[in-house]
Amino acid sequence: MSENVFQRCINPDCAASYGVEETLFSCPACGDLIDVRYDWERLEVPKSLNWFEKRWATRNNKIDFSGVWRFRDLLPFCEEKYCATVGEGQTLLQKNDQVGQYAGCRPEKLYLQYEGMNPSGSFKDNGMAGAFSHAQMVGAKHVICASTGNTSASMALFAHILKLQCSVFIGSGRIAYGKLSQALDFGAKTIQIMGDFDDCMRQVKLIAGERKLYLMNSLNPFRLEGQKTIMFRVLEGLKWQVPDWIIVPGGNLGNSSAFGKAFAELKQLGLIDHIPRLAVINATGANTLFDLYENKGLRFNNGKVDDAAIDAYYQKLNDTGYKPHTLATAIEISRPVNLKKCLRALEICDGVVREVSDADILDAKAVVGRFGLGCEPASAASVAGLKLLREQDVIGPDETVVCILTGHQLKDPNITVKYHIEKQGPHSNCPVEVKNDMADIIEALHV
Numbered sequence: 380m381s382e383n384v385f386q387r388c389i390n391p392d393c394a395a396s397y398g399v400e401e402t403l404f405s406c407p408a409c410g411d412l413i414d415v416r417y418d419w420e421r422l423e424v425p426k427s428l429n430w431f432e433k434r435w436a437t438r439n440n441k442i443d444f445s446g447v448w449r450f451r452d453l454l455p456f457c458e459e460k461y462c463a464t465v466g467e468g469q470t471l472l473q474k475n476d477q478v479g480q481y482a483g484c485r486p487e488k489l490y491l492q493y494e495g496m497n498p499s500g501s502f503k504d505n506g507m508a509g510a511f512s513h514a515q516m517v518g519a520k521h522v523i524c525a526s527t528g529n530t531s532a533s534m535a536l537f538a539h540i541l542k543l544q545c546s547v548f549i550g551s552g553r554i555a556y557g558k559l560s561q562a563l564d565f566g567a568k569t570i571q572i573m574g575d576f577d578d579c580m581r582q583v584k585l586i587a588g589e590r591k592l593y594l595m596n597s598l599n600p601f602r603l604e605g606q607k608t609i610m611f612r613v614l615e616g617l618k619w620q621v622p623d624w625i626i627v628p629g630g631n632l633g634n635s636s637a638f639g640k641a642f643a644e645l646k647q648l649g650l651i652d653h654i655p656r657l658a659v660i661n662a663t664g665a666n667t668l669f670d671l672y673e674n675k676g677l678r679f680n681n682g683k684v685d686d687a688a689i690d691a692y693y694q695k696l697n698d699t700g701y702k703p704h705t706l707a708t709a710i711e712i713s714r715p716v717n718l719k720k721c722l723r724a725l726e727i728c729d730g731v732v733r734e735v736s737d738a739d740i741l742d743a744k745a746v747v748g749r750f751g752l753g754c755e756p757a758s759a760a761s762v763a764g765l766k767l768l769r770e771q772d773v774i775g776p777d778e779t780v781v782c783i784l785t786g787h788q789l790k791d792p793n794i795t796v797k798y799h800i801e802k803q804g805p806h807s808n809c810p811v812e813v814k815n816d817m818a819d820i821i822e823a824l825h826v
């Protein structure tokens with residue numbers, strides 16, 4: 380298998396290749412990001428996507444049950460015996476006309492992809508299935524990550540089931556309680572660093588390199604292989620039809636990067652005939668991608684990215700002491716590690732980037748909660764972004780749109796309760812306080 384599968388630096392001037400059994404989080408030659416690559420000509424790949432439906436019949440085989448591994452022919456980097464699974468990817472693509480109406484779409488046009496249904500409550504489980512399989516393949520003993528919360532919850536869940544040691548770095552005070560409670564419950568050694576996510580990320584990269592620990596952040600290219608399957612399941616939910624738009628919140632930009640790679644590969648394999656457009660949504664308080672892509676015109680440019688422009692941008696963030704700030708803590712990141720891969724995805728998918736305010740995120744989240752299965756704040760950025768793109772008429776009212784709801788409603792209950800009790804927006808549903816008296820209670824009920 381190995382010569383058909385390899386790792387390769389994304390920088391076209393370098394393009395160094397490495398074996399799939401190597402553990403790399405950046406190119407040893409030039410420091411750029413690494414991809415997992417396949418020589419598709421020499422691999423056996425199904426001729427049509429509906430072929431994968433036959434695995435529905437064999438779901439008592441746990442890798443056919445997995446929403447990641449039942450697509451293993453499209454991420455064939457390891458032998459089946461290494462495939463790690465906790466039952467991830469049993470997700471739902473739900474048509475939602477009421478949320479669609481809120482965002483300005485015609486009926487039947489908006490779908491919500493509920494990744495909160497994963498075992499740890501976020502899409503991260505898809506990526507961890509990929510990365511933990513590679514970790515098992517290379518015999519890793521101790522896994523580590525920096526996290527705004529969901530990465531640590533997911534990593535800790537997998538680590539404990541697969542009997543690996545695990546440590547997580549989180550910024551002080553910047554983690555939702557639902558997520559922190561999971562990392563603690565799952566037994567992760569939890570190091571709270573006095574700093575933000577970007578500080579944690581810098582430390583974890585250094586320490587993973589120094590101590591040879593296995594890094595589970597989305598710099599790990601095997602994470603992104605697992606996350607490609609979110610798009611396979613979206614297509615499956617649409618009976619293998621390609622939608623017009625995919626909308627996803629952008630934090631470290633692993634998801635958007637994985638989606639672009641998924642579509643490029645499906646197109647190359649002739650499994651789809653065209654590629655949907657991609658919209659990545661930042662929070663206004665953590666808008667590096669928006670600023671670089673939409674304001675400064677930074678492009679992937681066939682791999683010849685203007686590194687000097689990125690360096691200058693980050694230098695300015697340092698000089699001004701900029702700290703990202705948004706209630707959507709899962710996307711409170713100002714130095715997204717997958718920036719270049721996301722630029723590539725935007726090129727592949729003719730993408731756009733937008734920013735939305737915390738107030739807009741909270742309103743969209745309340746609408747998803749009322750009419751859908753609920754989601755955490757960062758996830759609702761996708762719906763808030765859709766509303767904005769409809770107002771700008773970038774997306775037409777008759778276009779088919781899929782918003783990715785990245786995390787579960789119960790990840791961050793404090794923000795939800797505060798929104799309703801403090802009547803922060805038009806969709807607030809404030810509890811009514813009454814005396815312990817039947818007449819008063821009936822009056823409050825309006826029945």
Ligand SMILES: *Cc1c(COP(=O)(O)O)cnc(C)c1O
Nearest residue numbers: 529630631632633634709785786
């Ligand atoms: C991690 C995460 C994000 C950000 O995804 P990236 O791949 O880092 O851009 C968004 N929403 C939720 C709920 C997350 O856990």
Ligand SMILES: [Zn+2]
Nearest residue numbers: 388393406409
């Ligand atoms: Zn390189």
